[in-house]
Amino acid sequence: MTAHTNAIPWETGNDEIERLALEECAKRQRIDHSVSVLVLPAGHCDLAFRFARLGAQVTVADTPALQQEIEGRILAAGLKDTIRFLPCTVPEPPTGDSPGHFDIIVLRRGLCFQPYQQSKPTIRRLMQQLRIGGKLFLSILGLHSELGDDYAGREQSIYERFAPLTECIAKKYGIKAPVCLYSERDVFLLLLESGASVLRTQTTTWGNVKAIAVRV
16 A cells, blocks of 8 residues: 555554564564564565664565665665565565565555455465464554445455445545455454464554464
8 A cells, every 4th residue: 555644554663563573573583593574565664674673684575666765775774684675466475485484474554455365365375484483463454443434345244345445535545446444353363264373463543453373
């Protein structure tokens, strides 16, 4: 999703799920000094920089059109030796690594822009990119956020829910495509049906849903 002035707050910098991911990285770094992290999508690389400064080897993944811009940010931050860019189609993981490469994956957005049934194989592929015991930190737009106001799919089951936002909300947040908004229960179900072991789910003040899952 392209950033907009009125974009849904993802609480970057004060995001509980990102804070927990950084704590997980610091803990693993103290133990084995070799932590591999995937941040998807790259965004402005702020989170990737924080992981890199903890000593992790970081992969940022985003659309190929953003590669030059993102690599420029990495170079300007002096972190080209610890952060690399791989192209992908968000929310799909990049294909440049063998399965089981990452200790931590942070998926901050993207799942809402495809139907639920399509997101299940996406989660499976993300989990396969984790080492055993690796963790997925997930953020997703919520059914009970402002985006859910008069949303056409609000009364549908998660298996059928994929609809445009109201014209007013779509214009406010720059989201023209149909979306699948999630309740906390829906996210738990998605992870469970995708073969992930769910450690935690929560709904933020903004109505976004967060979750942590582990590969077992």
